[in-house]
Amino acid sequence: MLLGLAIGDALGYTTEAMRPGERRRVFGEIRDYRPGVRGEGRTGLPSDDTQLAFWTLEQLLEDGHLVPEHVARRFLNNRAHIRGIGRTVRAFLDRLEMGYPWYEAAPHSAGNGALMRIAPIILPHLRTGTRALWWDAALLAMLTHNDAASTAGCLAFVFIWWQLLQGIRPDHPDWWIETYVSVARHLETSNYRPRGGEYLDFEGPVWQFVARHVPEAYYQDMSVREACDRWYSGAFLLETVPSVLYILMRHADDPEEAIVRAVNDTYDNDTIAAIVGATVGAMHGAQALPERWRRGLPGELYGDDPGRVQRLITQAMEQFGP
Numbered sequence: 582m583l584l585g586l587a588i589g590d591a592l593g594y595t596t597e598a599m600r601p602g603e604r605r606r607v608f609g610e611i612r613d614y615r616p617g618v619r620g621e622g623r624t625g626l627p628s629d630d631t632q633l634a635f636w637t638l639e640q641l642l643e644d645g646h647l648v649p650e651h652v653a654r655r656f657l658n659n660r661a662h663i664r665g666i667g668r669t670v671r672a673f674l675d676r677l678e679m680g681y682p683w684y685e686a687a688p689h690s691a692g693n694g695a696l697m698r699i700a701p702i703i704l705p706h707l708r709t710g711t712r713a714l715w716w717d718a719a720l721l722a723m724l725t726h727n728d729a730a731s732t733a734g735c736l737a738f739v740f741i742w743w744q745l746l747q748g749i750r751p752d753h754p755d756w757w758i759e760t761y762v763s764v765a766r767h768l769e770t771s772n773y774r775p776r777g778g779e780y781l782d783f784e785g786p787v788w789q790f791v792a793r794h795v796p797e798a799y800y801q802d803m804s805v806r807e808a809c810d811r812w813y814s815g816a817f818l819l820e821t822v823p824s825v826l827y828i829l830m831r832h833a834d835d836p837e838e839a840i841v842r843a844v845n846d847t848y849d850n851d852t853i854a855a856i857v858g859a860t861v862g863a864m865h866g867a868q869a870l871p872e873r874w875r876r877g878l879p880g881e882l883y884g885d886d887p888g889r890v891q892r893l894i895t896q897a898m899e900q901f902g903p
């Protein structure tokens with residue numbers, strides 16, 4: 582799960598925020614790490630998705646359990662290292678700097694910045710499996726994003742990953758939708774409107790958009806690219822969540838193809854590939870991820886600390902694993 586997250590992010594980051602059609606014209610189909618776009622020649626470097634997720638993991642390892650204030654402080658202390666920071670996290674860090682307490686520093690935002698970093702919260706709960714996982718996941722989500730759809734999306738994906746890690750497997754493509762909706766529909770309290778794509782008359786909670794439009798695209802046999810262009814695959818949860826679930830519906834059985842589709846066919850491709858990568862990693866295990874991606878991942882978090890991601894995963898397995 583954690584390795585899949587880091588790999589997806591690293592594959593997507595260098596062509597982040599490009600229209601899929603334009604990306605394809607410039608780069609063809611991306612199936613490997615590319616050199617950085619910002620002048621660095623090295624490949625496979627992480628962005629905020631990997632960094633915030635693994636800094637969370639580092640803090641969980643240090644404390645043994647979730648202490649939200651410590652996670653907030655770690656994000657703030659590492660601010661200068663963050664690559665590709667999102668607007669909401671930037672505002673959150675500004676507020677911390679101004680002296681807001683951690684529990685009041687989250688801006689209102691239905692962006693995907695909490696969902697992209699939430700997966701490690703499962704780790705300290707692996708051995709006990711109690712309902713405290715829900716509380717921790719909600720607290721960790723709300724740390725940076727004060728929004729019900731964000732918290733709901735985090736809890737729904739934590740539930741999906743938890744089940745996959747327990748060996749439960751989707752018996753049907755609709756499993757992804759049903760499982761997501763079964764959690765999110767009880768938690769979402771506000772309505773959203775698309776900011777692009779072809780469903781501009783929709784107004785409702787994210788789970789409803791997902792339930793209505795993702796299976797519809799599936800049964801019309803749309804490609805990932807076509808479907809994601811329909812709802813616009815950006816960083817807004819109304820875009821990210823359907824994109825991730827659609828890729829999983831079509832390609833979860835093939836980890837490489839699932840991640841390649843996320844990297845090539847979506848707009849906010851590093852985050853969408855990170856979430857897809859975490860999911861197919863949880864489902865199939867690290868060995869199922871292509872060797873060239875595992876071997877080629879530098880695993881840096883701060884810069885000039887190769888192998889840190891891999892060491893944290895090993896340490897997490899020792900400290901939290903079965």
Ligand SMILES: [Mg+2]
Nearest residue numbers: 628629630665
């Ligand atoms: Mg990113």
